[in-house]
Amino acid sequence: MRLAIRHPKDFWAGLIFTASGLAFGILAQDYEFGTTTRMGPAYFPTVLAILLVIIGLATTIRAFVIDGPPLQGFALKAGLLVLGPIVLFGLVLRGAGLAAALLALVMISAYASGRFRWIVAIPLAIGLTAFALLVFVMGLGLPIPVIGRWFN
Amino acid sequence: MELLANLAIGIDAAITLNNVMYCFAGVLLGTLVGVLPGLGPAATIAMLLPITFTLPPLSALIMLAGIYYGAQYGGSTTAILINLPGETSSVVTAIDGYQMARQGRAGAALATAAIGSFVAGTFATCVIAILGPMLARVALEFGPADYCSLILLGLIASVALAHGSLLKAFGMILLGLLLGMVGADINSGAMRFTFGIPELSEEIGLVAVAMGMFGISEILHNLEHELTREPMVKSVTGLLPTREDLRRIVGPIIRGTLLGSALGILPGGGAILSSFTAYSLEKKLSRDQSRFGKGAIEGVAAPESANNAGAQTSFIPMLTLGIPPNPVMALMFGAMIIHGIVPGPSVMTERPELFWGIIVSMWVGNLMLVILNLPMIGLWVRLLRVPYHLLYPAILVFCCIGVYSVRNVEFDVYLMAIFGLLGYVLVKLDCEPAPLLMGFILGDLFEEYLRRAMILSHGDPMVFVERPISATMLVLSLLALIIVLSPAVRRKREEVFQEEA
Numbered sequence: 001m002r003l004a005i006r007h008p009k010d011f012w013a014g015l016i017f018t019a020s021g022l023a024f025g026i027l028a029q030d031y032e033f034g035t036t037t038r039m040g041p042a043y044f045p046t047v048l049a050i051l052l053v054i055i056g057l058a059t060t061i062r063a064f065v066i067d068g069p070p071l072q073g074f075a076l077k078a079g080l081l082v083l084g085p086i087v088l089f090g091l092v093l094r095g096a097g098l099a100a101a102l103l104a105l106v107m108i109s110a111y112a113s114g115r116f117r118w119i120v121a122i123p124l125a126i127g128l129t130a131f132a133l134l135v136f137v138m139g140l141g142l143p144i145p146v147i148g149r150w151f152n
Numbered sequence: 153m154e155l156l157a158n159l160a161i162g163i164d165a166a167i168t169l170n171n172v173m174y175c176f177a178g179v180l181l182g183t184l185v186g187v188l189p190g191l192g193p194a195a196t197i198a199m200l201l202p203i204t205f206t207l208p209p210l211s212a213l214i215m216l217a218g219i220y221y222g223a224q225y226g227g228s229t230t231a232i233l234i235n236l237p238g239e240t241s242s243v244v245t246a247i248d249g250y251q252m253a254r255q256g257r258a259g260a261a262l263a264t265a266a267i268g269s270f271v272a273g274t275f276a277t278c279v280i281a282i283l284g285p286m287l288a289r290v291a292l293e294f295g296p297a298d299y300c301s302l303i304l305l306g307l308i309a310s311v312a313l314a315h316g317s318l319l320k321a322f323g324m325i326l327l328g329l330l331l332g333m334v335g336a337d338i339n340s341g342a343m344r345f346t347f348g349i350p351e352l353s354e355e356i357g358l359v360a361v362a363m364g365m366f367g368i369s370e371i372l373h374n375l376e377h378e379l380t381r382e383p384m385v386k387s388v389t390g391l392l393p394t395r396e397d398l399r400r401i402v403g404p405i406i407r408g409t410l411l412g413s414a415l416g417i418l419p420g421g422g423a424i425l426s427s428f429t430a431y432s433l434e435k436k437l438s439r440d441q442s443r444f445g446k447g448a449i450e451g452v453a454a455p456e457s458a459n460n461a462g463a464q465t466s467f468i469p470m471l472t473l474g475i476p477p478n479p480v481m482a483l484m485f486g487a488m489i490i491h492g493i494v495p496g497p498s499v500m501t502e503r504p505e506l507f508w509g510i511i512v513s514m515w516v517g518n519l520m521l522v523i524l525n526l527p528m529i530g531l532w533v534r535l536l537r538v539p540y541h542l543l544y545p546a547i548l549v550f551c552c553i554g555v556y557s558v559r560n561v562e563f564d565v566y567l568m569a570i571f572g573l574l575g576y577v578l579v580k581l582d583c584e585p586a587p588l589l590m591g592f593i594l595g596d597l598f599e600e601y602l603r604r605a606m607i608l609s610h611g612d613p614m615v616f617v618e619r620p621i622s623a624t625m626l627v628l629s630l631l632a633l634i635i636v637l638s639p640a641v642r643r644k645r646e647e648v649f650q651e652e653a
Contacts, residue, residue: 010317013581017323024330024345031342037611041337041344044599045330052326059319074580078375082368082548083569089552090565098553105552106545112375113541124542128549140203142557 007068010059017056025049081112097148098137102129155281162508166516171214174207175513178215179520182222183229187532188543189236189374193223193463194479194589195366198359199550201487202557209491210506214513216487217467220480221273221517224463225525228265228456229532233258241459244431248444248451260393261452262529264401266522267393268457272409273518276464279413280471281511284500287472291497294473296604297615301625303598306477308629309418309425310590311636318636321587324578328588331356332595339603351563358486360564361592362479363551364571365585371544372576397449404434404454412461417468418477426462427455464514470495471507475597479586482593490558 005011024045034040085108093101106125110116136142165171181203185196200219204212224241231242232249245265252261294302307329311321334345335355346352393401411433412426434454435444444451467484469477474496476482488495493503500507525532555568575585609615616622 009581010320013320013323013578013583016578016581017320017327020327020330024333027345031337031344032340035611036613037606039339039599039603039606041340041342044602045333045344048326048330048333052323052330055319055323055326059317059323062319071580074577075372075376079372079573079576082372082375082544083573086368086548086552086569086572087566090556090562090569093556093562093565102549102552105548109548110541110545113544115539115541120542124545128546132549132553136202136553136557140206142202142553143560144553144557 003064005063007063007066008071009063009068010066011063012071014056014058014060014063017059018053019056021049021052021056025053078112082109085109092148094145095148095150097151098144098146099129099133100148100151102132154285158285158504158508159281159512161504162510162512165210165505165509166214166512171211171509171513172516174211174215175218175517176520176524178218179222179517179524182219182224183226183521183525183528183532184222184535185219186223186226187229187535188226188538188547189230189234189536189540191223191370191547192227192366193220194362194483195370196223196226197480197483198362199367199547199554201359201483202554204487205490205557209488209493210509212487212491213484213506213510214517216484217510217514218517218520220463220484221269221460221514221521224460225265225269225521226532228269228459229262229525229529230536232261232265232452233533233536241427241463242455244427244455245452245459247431248446248448251445251447252449252452255447257447257449259529260397260449263393263526264397264449264453265456266525268401268405268408268453269460270518270522271405272412272457272461273464273521274515275409276413276416276461277511277515277518279465280468280514281508283417283465284468284472284507284511287468288497288500291473294621295619296601296608297619298621298625299473299475299601300598300605301616301622301629302473302475303594303601305418305625305629305632306475306594307587307590308632308636310478310587317582320581320583324583324585324588325591328591328593329595329598330591331361331588332592333599338596338600349563351561355596356567356592357555357558357564358482358593359558360555360567361571362483362589363555364568364573365575365589366479367547367551368568368572369575369579369585371547372572373579374540374544393449400449401453403437404430404450405457407433407437408454408457409461412458413465415458416462416465426458430454430458460518467510467514471499471510472497476593479589479593482589485593 028042028045028049031042032040033042085105089101089105103125106128107121110121110124133146137144137146181200182196185191185199186193197216197219204215207215227242228245230236231246232253235246235250249261252258307325311318311325334352336353337344343353408430411430415426415429431451431454434450435441438444438450466477466481469475470481470485476485485495493499551568552565555564556562558564578585605615616626
């Protein structure tokens with residue numbers, strides 16, 4: 001009998017669990033384990049990590065036994081164009097200020113959609129930025145610089 | 153007449169011009185965001201949390217509670233009009249609600265949802281007012297071991313709500329618990345899993361996790377198959393249910409309310425479990441089961457009443473025991489901590505105006521939901537027609553500002569992106585995010601109570617079986633486990649989750 005992955009979703013989910021469990025379990029060994037009466041910082045995470053590894057392995061092994069639907073591809077472009085601008089927002093927030101950070105966030109993320117059109121995206125970015133400044137900075141008084149130090 | 157005196161304190165605190173306005177604003181904003189496809193109550197609350205930071209504690213909590221009901225109701229509106237439930241608890245509403253909308257009876261469906269929610273909300277508010285103080289008294293008897301077993305029950309119960317494989321749901325809980333360990337250990341001060349990043353020393357921010365797993369990952373998911381989602385109806389007319397409708401919905405509303413109130417109290421239960429159970433119950437009781445799935449008004453009335461009642465009574469474990477039973481309550485829990493209030497039995501004795509004020513405001517919020525929503529349905533319908541490619545950049549703006557403003561650190565923005573990615577990947581692998589979030593929320597409480605229990609018992613695990621409260625919780629956990637694992641229930645569970653697909 002040939003060994004084949006019959007349930008790809010479970011296979012990968014199991015690997016993620018196993019890897020996370022191993023990572024947490026190994027890292028936890030840097031801390032004091034303690035005793036059952038006086039649990040150290042490593043005690044509970046180690047127990048959890050062992051359980052997670054067991055469940056992860058079981059899930060992966062089961063993937064060779066039961067059938068499951070195929071794994072659909074990941075939307076790489078959309079992923080990059082949504083997560084990228086979020087990270088960028090964090091990076092430039094203090095330097096460029098909220099206004100510029102928001103404009104960048106909206107413009108780049110809007111590009112992730114298949115229906116992106118400049119003529120829509122530009123007014124959208126300006127409108128959302130103005131709205132956010134009005135509500136969060138002027139209305140709620142959140143302490144975020146509107147214009148960052150890079151422009152001063 | 154202690155109850156009346158208590159309610160008077162609450163009315164005094166909650167019915168001020170300011171607080172009624174915040175309640176109104178909360179319900180309005182909550183509905184506004186909740187109506188948007190793909191944003192459930194947890195994401196909505198996480199997004200709007202920063203708005204409440206500058207308010208006094210009671211006003212903030214009143215507004216947040218309003219946001220919660222609003223989002224819940226908004227989700228039902230979306231479910232009925234475009235068959236796209238914004239949250240799991242309105243999944244069953246979509247089954248018959250959408251069919252009603254297709255038959256031109258959207259108005260009646262929406263009105264039924266509103267009436268059902270109001271009746272349920274009123275009843276559940278009374279339940280909290282009566283049961284809350286009693287439970288708070290019981291809570292004083294709770295020792296660390298009892299809390300531990302209660303948390304275990306909550307975690308196991310949350311598995312029952314997950315889609316698909318139970319094994320993976322348990323994996324998600326454990327992963328969540330481990331993520332909850334990140335940060336400074338309360339007892340020893342050891343920095344766990346922080347990689348020397350100072351922003352991680354407190355712990356991973358709940359808002360970042362919730363927004364990432366529910367908000368951002370949802371956007372990624374939706375962009376993958378960008379669809380046009382035109383609402384069935386261009387305008388909603390005929391809001392008033394007919395006499396025949398009213399006759400049909402009385403029973404389901406009452407049954408849904410009772411069921412929802414009871415299930416909402418259970419940790420891990422809340423709105424989702426209630427609506428599923430109420431729907432199956434009505435289907436079973438109906439003389440003509442074939443009507444269900446084809447626009448039976450009972451199929452809207454029962455789950456809508458149940459999910460609102462459950463949403464409401466799920467405040468009980470948080471307010472009395474200090475244990476958040478679901479992700480939404482965890483966010484409320486976080487909000488209370490931000491305002492310097494530690495949820496638990498002491499809130500009622502030390503801050504009675506806060507406790508009773510929240511309860512009274514719940515009823516006010518439910519009233520507003522009806523007053524606000526029925527006349528404004530036209531507006532919600534128009535909102536539903538905003539195309540997604542204009543909507544998601546706006547959601548991103550709110551998420552980014554929101555998560556940043558919790559602590560004013562950029563790191564939380566990055567964390568949100570990471571959890572967005574994690575959520576996206578895990579959902580692709582059919583792993584539900586809800587159990588992970590439950591584990592994450594309860595992780596450090598679980599550890600803390602476990603440690604205390606072990607110190608008190610000198611490391612003897614028998615303490616969990618010997619204490620009656622703890623033993624009861626363990627028996628319930630075991631029962632929950634057996635029920636979830638039993639072949640009959642498993643088949644049933646798959647059926648229910650199949651129906652929604």
